[in-house]
Amino acid sequence: MTFKTLAAALAIFSLTACGTGGPQYLVESKPSDLHVRASVSTLLVRTVSLPTYAADEKIAIQDEKGVVREAEFGLWADEPERATTLQVSRQLNQMTSAKVAPEPWPLPEPPQGVLDIRFETFIATNENVFRMSGQYFMGSETPDPIDDPDFDKPPRQVPPPLPSKARLFDIAIPLANKGPAAIAAAQAAALTSLTESIARDLSR
Template sequence: MVRFFVVLAAMALIACTPPIDRLAMPRLQSELSLSPLVGSAMVRTVILPTYAELEEVAFETPSGLIAINENVLWADMPDRAVTLNIAQTLANILNTRVGPDPWPFVGLPDVAIDIRIARMLAGADGVFRLTGQYYVGGDGIDFPNSTRAFAITQDMPDQSLQSIAAAQSAALLTLSEQIARSLGR
């Protein structure tokens, strides 16, 4: 009988909780088209700062603190969304097989790409910043291992959630184009 009341109370609490809104990152298409220097590439790891790994949307306050909006969640887990976004954009630019880890194709990829993002944040000054470093490593092919730093800024018209999502998407497009230039010509 006690179990029945516990289940009933839990169901009532769930019914009273308002649904959480979700924010999707708009998908942008690159105008860049390159001939690939590799037959395939895997986006192996995308490491985000702790605040950017959260489902909640993070932003910088005027006092310089990082805050989150608890009323709106990203539509997908941020690390997964960023990984898939970059993999798809690279595939479109290079017109070759590009996929996330775990590798979805038969055989091994020619190169693996690791991305370490140090900052991915909408600034209180109206600028979205994406900084970090990416690594490209070839295994079993004649392709030089390389590392490159990136510091991408994207102006935002305001601090709205839509502006943050659009700026993040634009910054990731720029990063994808930078990576594609290291894998194509």
């Protein structure tokens, strides 16, 4: 191999190594034992809103001084907002009687209910927990009034199938260690806990 050929090969290897960005980690939740009957038959989950540091493919942690920084041990295997939205949708499908899907809505009939989750905190903290806090909102449109057969009476108002709700949440799951696998496991457990709370709300 000539010097030029060797140099070119090394350059390609360097670019490939830089492009991979290190090992990638999945966030996979274990099945929940919770099963409830939802008050709606279909539910749309809007794409979740994550803090800027959590929406990046680079894994963020909080150091001993409270500074949020990028970890040096790898990347998330999927775009975090997409992965979190899909995980919530899948778990609600398993936990409830409703047909649940993320946006854009894939079914021909419009959804009866809508869920919107907005995270304020989503990080492995310097207190050795994965903390997940924020708010979620759910509700549905009020159906059109039903005409009464007796024309002397006004149309009957029908309540929405899913009453409007706004809930705060703050979940902390202990970290086994500060490694990426432990962070992914704690994040998955926190998402399951949040989804169980949402499922219970859907049944009321």
